[in-house]
Amino acid sequence: MQGTKIQYKTYEKKDFSHLKNLNGISDKTLEIHFALYGGYVTNTNTLNEKVIELTEAGKSGTPEYAELKRRYGFEYNGKVLHEYYFGNLKSGGSDEPKESSAIGKAICDTYSSYEVWKNDFMKVGAMRGVGWAILFQDPDTKVLSNHWVTLHEEGNIAGFKPILVMDAWEHAFLLDYKPAERPKYIEAFFSNIDWAAVESRLIK
Structure with missing residues (x-):
C-alpha cells in the first residue's frame, strides 16, 4: 500500500549486571564484554533502520543494500549468541549437571x-x-x-x-x-x- 511504512521493533540491551564474582572470569572482563555486547544490539538496530530506509526509497537492489544485508547475520548473531552465553552463566554455578536431570x-x-x-x-x-x-x-x-x-x-x-x-x-x-x-x-x-x-x- 502506497505510503505505508515498513514496521520493525527496536531491540533492547538485556541486563546481565547480576553476573559478578564468577570463578576465573573477572568482573572487569564481564564489564568490557557487556559493553561489546551492547555494540551488537546498537548495530543490529542501525542496520534495520538503514535497510528499511533503502527499501522504502526503492534502492533494494543497490550495492549498499546488499552489503548491509550481508552484514546483518554478523551483528544479529553476535547479539543473540552473547545473550545465550551470559544467560547460561551464574555465580556459584557447577561443573556438571545432576545425572538424573x-x-x-x-x-x-x-x-x-x-x-x-x-x-x-x-x-x-x-x-x-x-x-x-x-x-x-x-x-x-x-x-x-x-x-x-x-x-x-x-x-x-x-x-x-x-x-x-x-x-x-x-x-x-x-x-x-x-x-x-x-x-x-x-x-x-x-x-x-x-x-x-x-x-x-x-x-x-
Whole structure:
C-alpha cells in the first residue's frame, strides 16, 4: 500500500549486571564484554533502520543494500549468541549437571557419558580461530551435538537450537588469561554454568 511504512521493533540491551564474582572470569572482563555486547544490539538496530530506509526509497537492489544485508547475520548473531552465553552463566554455578536431570540424561543419551561429551565440547572450544563452541539440539531427532561457529554466523546449523553457548573469542578471557591459555578459560567457564538455564532450553 502506497505510503505505508515498513514496521520493525527496536531491540533492547538485556541486563546481565547480576553476573559478578564468577570463578576465573573477572568482573572487569564481564564489564568490557557487556559493553561489546551492547555494540551488537546498537548495530543490529542501525542496520534495520538503514535497510528499511533503502527499501522504502526503492534502492533494494543497490550495492549498499546488499552489503548491509550481508552484514546483518554478523551483528544479529553476535547479539543473540552473547545473550545465550551470559544467560547460561551464574555465580556459584557447577561443573556438571545432576545425572538424573533432563539435560544430564539428554547428554548421556547422545554421548554415552557426561565425561565423553565434556571432553568433546572442550576440544571444540579449543579449536584455533575466533568463534563459539555451541551444544545444539536437533528439533527433529532431539539429539544433541557440539559445533564450532566461526565469527558469529559461519557454521550455524539451520533450525538447530542452541542449548549451551560458550564464547571463544579472545575478548571473553584475554584480561584473565594469555591467548595460549584458552583451556584454562574453558575450565573456568564450566565451573560457572547455570545448568537450570541450560536445561530450560531443551526441546521437550
